[in-house]
Amino acid sequence: MHKGRMEAFSDGVIAILITIMVLEFKVPSEPTPAALCAMAPVFLGYVLSFVFIGIYWNNHHHMLQAVDKVNGGILWANQHLLFWLSLVPFVTAWMGHSGWAPFPVACYGVVLLGAGSAYAILSLLLIRHHGKDSVLAKAVGRSGKEIFSVAAYSSAIALAFVDTRLSGTLYVTVAVVWLVPDRRIERALAEQ
Amino acid sequence: MHKGRMEAFSDGVIAILITIMVLEFKVPSEPTPAALCAMAPVFLGYVLSFVFIGIYWNNHHHMLQAVDKVNGGILWANQHLLFWLSLVPFVTAWMGHSGWAPFPVACYGVVLLGAGSAYAILSLLLIRHHGKDSVLAKAVGRSGKEIFSVAAYSSAIALAFVDTRLSGTLYVTVAVVWLVPDRRIERALAEQ
Amino acid sequence: MHKGRMEAFSDGVIAILITIMVLEFKVPSEPTPAALCAMAPVFLGYVLSFVFIGIYWNNHHHMLQAVDKVNGGILWANQHLLFWLSLVPFVTAWMGHSGWAPFPVACYGVVLLGAGSAYAILSLLLIRHHGKDSVLAKAVGRSGKEIFSVAAYSSAIALAFVDTRLSGTLYVTVAVVWLVPDRRIERALAEQ
Amino acid sequence: MHKGRMEAFSDGVIAILITIMVLEFKVPSEPTPAALCAMAPVFLGYVLSFVFIGIYWNNHHHMLQAVDKVNGGILWANQHLLFWLSLVPFVTAWMGHSGWAPFPVACYGVVLLGAGSAYAILSLLLIRHHGKDSVLAKAVGRSGKEIFSVAAYSSAIALAFVDTRLSGTLYVTVAVVWLVPDRRIERALAEQ
Numbered sequence: 001m002h003k004g005r006m007e008a009f010s011d012g013v014i015a016i017l018i019t020i021m022v023l024e025f026k027v028p029s030e031p032t033p034a035a036l037c038a039m040a041p042v043f044l045g046y047v048l049s050f051v052f053i054g055i056y057w058n059n060h061h062h063m064l065q066a067v068d069k070v071n072g073g074i075l076w077a078n079q080h081l082l083f084w085l086s087l088v089p090f091v092t093a094w095m096g097h098s099g100w101a102p103f104p105v106a107c108y109g110v111v112l113l114g115a116g117s118a119y120a121i122l123s124l125l126l127i128r129h130h131g132k133d134s135v136l137a138k139a140v141g142r143s144g145k146e147i148f149s150v151a152a153y154s155s156a157i158a159l160a161f162v163d164t165r166l167s168g169t170l171y172v173t174v175a176v177v178w179l180v181p182d183r184r185i186e187r188a189l190a191e192q
Numbered sequence: 193m194h195k196g197r198m199e200a201f202s203d204g205v206i207a208i209l210i211t212i213m214v215l216e217f218k219v220p221s222e223p224t225p226a227a228l229c230a231m232a233p234v235f236l237g238y239v240l241s242f243v244f245i246g247i248y249w250n251n252h253h254h255m256l257q258a259v260d261k262v263n264g265g266i267l268w269a270n271q272h273l274l275f276w277l278s279l280v281p282f283v284t285a286w287m288g289h290s291g292w293a294p295f296p297v298a299c300y301g302v303v304l305l306g307a308g309s310a311y312a313i314l315s316l317l318l319i320r321h322h323g324k325d326s327v328l329a330k331a332v333g334r335s336g337k338e339i340f341s342v343a344a345y346s347s348a349i350a351l352a353f354v355d356t357r358l359s360g361t362l363y364v365t366v367a368v369v370w371l372v373p374d375r376r377i378e379r380a381l382a383e384q
Numbered sequence: 385m386h387k388g389r390m391e392a393f394s395d396g397v398i399a400i401l402i403t404i405m406v407l408e409f410k411v412p413s414e415p416t417p418a419a420l421c422a423m424a425p426v427f428l429g430y431v432l433s434f435v436f437i438g439i440y441w442n443n444h445h446h447m448l449q450a451v452d453k454v455n456g457g458i459l460w461a462n463q464h465l466l467f468w469l470s471l472v473p474f475v476t477a478w479m480g481h482s483g484w485a486p487f488p489v490a491c492y493g494v495v496l497l498g499a500g501s502a503y504a505i506l507s508l509l510l511i512r513h514h515g516k517d518s519v520l521a522k523a524v525g526r527s528g529k530e531i532f533s534v535a536a537y538s539s540a541i542a543l544a545f546v547d548t549r550l551s552g553t554l555y556v557t558v559a560v561v562w563l564v565p566d567r568r569i570e571r572a573l574a575e576q
Numbered sequence: 577m578h579k580g581r582m583e584a585f586s587d588g589v590i591a592i593l594i595t596i597m598v599l600e601f602k603v604p605s606e607p608t609p610a611a612l613c614a615m616a617p618v619f620l621g622y623v624l625s626f627v628f629i630g631i632y633w634n635n636h637h638h639m640l641q642a643v644d645k646v647n648g649g650i651l652w653a654n655q656h657l658l659f660w661l662s663l664v665p666f667v668t669a670w671m672g673h674s675g676w677a678p679f680p681v682a683c684y685g686v687v688l689l690g691a692g693s694a695y696a697i698l699s700l701l702l703i704r705h706h707g708k709d710s711v712l713a714k715a716v717g718r719s720g721k722e723i724f725s726v727a728a729y730s731s732a733i734a735l736a737f738v739d740t741r742l743s744g745t746l747y748v749t750v751a752v753v754w755l756v757p758d759r760r761i762e763r764a765l766a767e768q
Contacts, residue, residue, distance in 0.1 A: 005199065008203055009249060011584055011585050012208070015585055016211040016588070019596065022663070023215065023664055027669045031679050036679075058648075058655075061581050061651075076371070083242055094220065098219075102223070107228070188306055194449075204395060209406075211465050267442055271442075286411045286554070299420065311421060326554050389583065393591055393633060393637075408603075466594075467623075492721055
């Protein structure tokens, strides 16, 4: 089975998700700087989620470049990842409109944790399908980024009920850590 | 006529449908667990429809892999399928926001029945276009899944007026039955 | 310049347009057949526009199959067509929500007339770019469908102020006339 | 790394942005010409933004035709451009619904300035990646259009607080200057 249509479908869904988040910017009723400033929490959430979804697209892009073939299980693991990503616009909007209240901030972390787990499952299935000695396995096998992210998301969920600024800082930290595309795969492909 | 652009257009429409359903999640006014729990019926409908549209994409993907060429009639049969699928977000939202009331639950079944029929018509036209001895004909020819689905949808529509939980159970059952991608086509392609 | 990305971009825009129209189906507040029936004017408009946009996609698809190359002017003529098509969801929703009132029904005709003219301009530019003896020129050169459509749209705009059912009938008639994909191009390609 | 998926993703995002702007056309409550006329400021903003996003798509299309390969930094520069473009529907709607009030008109200029700068950064990174003697470098290297645009946007932002019609005129002027696709690249490709 070819990976082409799975790539195209994922690109489509991710492109739509990243774009419809902007529909949550309700037009302010007053044409003033104050009205714009009142949107700051919504805007900050938007920027964060735009970066996160961009990271997913980027890493998904990189990972699938090292992939040759897919099967039914992989298609569904990919669908599972898209499901979690599809919840990002909702939790982003809720977090923003509530002014980063504790519970929505924790929910944001739950969705990111779900997406991160779904990504891990997808990469495990891809590695199993390509064999332990494949380029993909070598590339994805050695990293602590995933473990760090899971720990950070879990902490952020708990810390949201202490101080949401701590959670926000953790979300930004994870984003920064991932911003660099997966050099491991580029390196593994180059070493080949 | 090449199948490429029909595939691309269908992928686009299905990707948008699966994504805009999330726009029906209205941001709760309170940042509390209770407000999130109040969304449970909407969320359940979303998960169900996400899985259903995912199944259609997956099987559409599989079926078109066994297809060589299309014609004008097939393009319109495909458009007909997309029409029924385009109604899924509406009935999903209505079912959810009404708290799974009988009439919207029945309407949900009508739309699924319409989509299922449209899919059957599309596969019949594709088989007629490729001949009785084609890979596609052999692959699609032997299955009771379609008949089971039609029976289940019809029952679910009627049972919605008795107890909507029965309808819900039937919808979930059909989804589970279809979750496995069409092994018949994979097998027929492999036997070739 | 390759036509590939223009095709892909047009497919994307048309897929989104045909899909976001469904967002105009506001979830009825009552879960009753009466509430669904009250949506009939909106639904009829949706079906009509779904068919019209499907026709444009289909014919656009056919026309570009006979095309080899594009230039800057053609890209903008295509953009002009997409502009008119982008207004279809708005006039469809207005027509529907107003219960097919005269002025919105006339506006619907104006948008269809604009889209039709834009399509004609695009095909003229494509023919000029490919030469009078090209497959495209022969294929598109001989037809009265365009002239009929322009006459029907113009009449429908005027008749909307007499009886909107006359306009509706004319819109449906044009849709039926165009439903058959452009056999001329298929024939010209086959004759080649 | 291939440029294909970056092109496809950008096309997807841009197609969605140009299309969802139409969702800002709220259906008028009255089916009258007066109700339509009241939408004139919203409609004018829509036309302007449709043309601007069309220009970005067109020039992005042209620039990437002269590109062979991309890297992680270029992917993020592209993402940065898409971020600014994603804000266009919001500022367009705000400008329109406020009746072109000074502050939203200035914000519109800020977003265009951001998008213009992001485009410039993207082209600089692409040139650095392809070398000073590449087709791309020669093609993009000689032009005053970018400098003119930056000056015009900056002036429009300031002048919004004097008279928004001056800003509007400047926006239209920039659009007209860019409407012609980038002949420099076409010429450079032809000279090759």
